[in-house]
Amino acid sequence: xxxxxxxxxxxxxxxxxxxxxxxxxxxxxxxxxxxxxxxxxxxxxxxxxxxxxxxxxxxxxxxxxxxxxxxxxxxxxxxxxxxxxxxxxxxxxxxxxxxxxxxxxxxxxxxxxxxxxxxxxxxxxxxxxxxxxxxxxxxxxxxxxxxxxxxxxxxxxxxxxxxxxxxxxxxxxxxxxxxxx
Amino acid sequence: xxxxxxxxxxxxxxxxxxxxxxxxxxxxxxxxxxxxxxxxxxxxxxxxxxxxxxxxxxxxxxxxxxxxxxxxxxxxxxxxxxxxxxxxxxxxxxxxxxxxxxxxxxxxxxxxxxxxxxxxxxxxxxxxxxxxxxxxxxxxxxxxxxxxxxxxxxxxxxxxxxxxxxxxxxxxxxxxxxxxxxxxxxxxxxxxxxxxxxxxxxxxxxxxxxxxxxxxxxxxxxxxxxxxxxxxxxxxxxxxxxxxxxxxxxxxxxxxxxxxxxxxxxxxxxxxxxxxxxxxxxxxxxxxxxxxxxxxxxxxxxxxxxxxxxxxxxxxxxxxxxxxxxxxxxxxxxxxxxxxxxxxxxxxxxxxxxxxxxxxxxxxxxxxxxxxxxxxxxxxxxxxxxxxxxxxxxxxxxxxxxxxxxxxxxxxxxxxxxxx
Numbered sequence: 001x002x003x004x005x006x007x008x009x010x011x012x013x014x015x016x017x018x019x020x021x022x023x024x025x026x027x028x029x030x031x032x033x034x035x036x037x038x039x040x041x042x043x044x045x046x047x048x049x050x051x052x053x054x055x056x057x058x059x060x061x062x063x064x065x066x067x068x069x070x071x072x073x074x075x076x077x078x079x080x081x082x083x084x085x086x087x088x089x090x091x092x093x094x095x096x097x098x099x100x101x102x103x104x105x106x107x108x109x110x111x112x113x114x115x116x117x118x119x120x121x122x123x124x125x126x127x128x129x130x131x132x133x134x135x136x137x138x139x140x141x142x143x144x145x146x147x148x149x150x151x152x153x154x155x156x157x158x159x160x161x162x163x164x165x166x167x168x169x170x171x172x173x174x175x176x177x178x179x180x181x
Numbered sequence: 182x183x184x185x186x187x188x189x190x191x192x193x194x195x196x197x198x199x200x201x202x203x204x205x206x207x208x209x210x211x212x213x214x215x216x217x218x219x220x221x222x223x224x225x226x227x228x229x230x231x232x233x234x235x236x237x238x239x240x241x242x243x244x245x246x247x248x249x250x251x252x253x254x255x256x257x258x259x260x261x262x263x264x265x266x267x268x269x270x271x272x273x274x275x276x277x278x279x280x281x282x283x284x285x286x287x288x289x290x291x292x293x294x295x296x297x298x299x300x301x302x303x304x305x306x307x308x309x310x311x312x313x314x315x316x317x318x319x320x321x322x323x324x325x326x327x328x329x330x331x332x333x334x335x336x337x338x339x340x341x342x343x344x345x346x347x348x349x350x351x352x353x354x355x356x357x358x359x360x361x362x363x364x365x366x367x368x369x370x371x372x373x374x375x376x377x378x379x380x381x382x383x384x385x386x387x388x389x390x391x392x393x394x395x396x397x398x399x400x401x402x403x404x405x406x407x408x409x410x411x412x413x414x415x416x417x418x419x420x421x422x423x424x425x426x427x428x429x430x431x432x433x434x435x436x437x438x439x440x441x442x443x444x445x446x447x448x449x450x451x452x453x454x455x456x457x458x459x460x461x462x463x464x465x466x467x468x469x470x471x472x473x474x475x476x477x478x479x480x481x482x483x484x485x486x487x488x489x490x491x492x493x494x495x496x497x498x499x500x501x502x503x504x505x506x507x508x509x510x511x512x513x514x515x516x517x518x519x520x521x522x523x524x525x526x527x528x529x530x531x532x533x534x535x536x537x538x539x540x541x542x543x544x545x546x547x548x549x550x551x552x553x554x555x556x557x558x559x560x561x562x563x564x565x566x567x568x569x570x571x572x573x574x575x576x577x578x579x580x581x582x583x584x585x586x587x588x589x590x591x592x593x594x595x596x597x598x599x600x601x
Contacts, residue, residue: 093269
């Protein structure tokens with residue numbers, strides 16, 4: 001096993017000049033000025049290196065793996081792809097998903113959720129529902145702006161959760177790439 | 182103790198005003214110790230903790246640390262869920278370096294299962310752990326500067342941490358609550374183009390660390406506040422079971438990554454920094470050097486992962502492996518297995534195991550007991566912050582009240598981890 005124990009160098013002995021605070025004052029000004037001008041140049045040239053996001057005019061583009069709020073995939077006819085099997089309900093550590101199944105006549109899948117509620121005030125965005133779903137029906141979106149004024153507004157019903165499949169294309173493509181690995 | 186101090190105060194006063202009886206103010210002066218409650222929510226203690234301080238003027242006579250304000254029953258929560266459902270909760274232990282708690286918990290479960298993980302998974306776990314170690318130390322050093330009224334180095338530290346969290350987001354899907362490690366594997370492999378972005382960010386982090394160093398390390402104000410304050414001797418460290426940078430700052434070269442290598446730390450080249458006296462200045466220097474070493478490890482991991490080429494990141498053991506998703510969609514057998522995996526979770530053989538990892542604060546241990554069912558019988562977490570916080574009163578006793586601030590910051594007590 002290479003590597004060794006090294007003793008850190010204590011650089012605590014200060015000369016009389018350093019004890020007068022002046023060199024550090026100058027150095028501190030130099031460092032902060034360098035940062036200031038570099039950030040300013042970034043603003044002017046449009047190649048910014050600072051992290052400030054001018055929300056809501058600007059929004060962060062999250063990476064593919066990002067887990068936002070869980071949503072339901074809606075098929076082309078607006079119906080959820082979910083077959084109300086209840087696996088996500090099982091997998092959810094906080095038990096924030098509530099499903100009531102119903103029958104779906106004249107369809108090969110036969111089942112559909114009558115109620116699909118997610119209590120977003122309890123959801124911890126862990127993504128286990130997505131991982132457990134055998135139908136690719138619940139996925140983590142990029143959506144994170146879900147603030148509300150009271151607790152009841154944090155209970156998301158199926159209508160609020162349904163998102164057309166085309167809008168979730170990025171996430172679905174990411175997931176499918178993961179399956180193949 | 183109190184009388185001692187009173188007589189000391191009196192004698193120092195009589196020294197200043199000697200002899201003549203009418204000038205001897207000290208004998209009439211009524212001095213008493215003051216009790217001060219600091220916290221539980223105090224701007225200088227970024228962690229919900231309360232100190233009951235007995236003060237003699239400005240110096241600390243006695244200090245009592247009262248923890249538990251962030252207790253939320255982590256252990257019980259894990260015991261009422263199946264094994265894999267406990268992983269998101271370990272994110273919430275030390276929220277500065279969630280990944281290391283993920284790794285620690287899963288390693289212990291794997292110990293119970295006697296499970297081998299693929300090589301690529303191990304390197305990914307080390308990469309993720311070391312990234313979050315840098316993030317944790319950056320927060321610790323940055324916050325120390327902030328509380329010593331140096332806003333600029335704090336912002337540089339946070340800027341560097343932002344770069345780490347960007348990498349973590351690309352890797353795990355979340356900036357703080359990673360939920361990345363799985364029993365027998367990890368959630369994702371490296372995303373495309375991760376290596377280039379990571380190297381770019383590491384170079385910028387090094388730049389920021391250099392700026393941080395140039396503003397602070399030889400600054401007289403900083404040195405005066407840290408030098409010789411909060412000293413904890415080597416013997417005391419061992420007696421109080423202190424681990425991590427605090428122990429190494431006192432000169433004990435104990436690092437679990439070296440002494441009991443887990444994952445692939447044995448193959449990595451890194452040094453262990455130690456200090457001399459064990460004061461706050463040593464702690465700061467040890468943390469800075471550990472960041473440099475961790476950055477070295479990250480680079481080695483990246484090189485290794487790129488050399489290795491694509492490969493499995495999950496164990497193939499049917500006890501813990503969930504079936505491949507694309508087969509679940511149209512295979513009946515896999516579908517049934519998926520239902521069983523999710524609803525029952527892995528059945529861990531009866532027994533007990535203790536797994537310790539070197540987290541950013543020190544030894545993070547998990548003691549797990551299983552009776553062979555779907556849920557753990559006992560999940561006990563040995564948080565490094567809790568042990569490290571114990572000798573705080575010993576560190577600050579006799580010192581000034583203002584020395585408590587940098588001492589507490591460099592102990593880096595994380596409420597979520599300490600109180601569980």
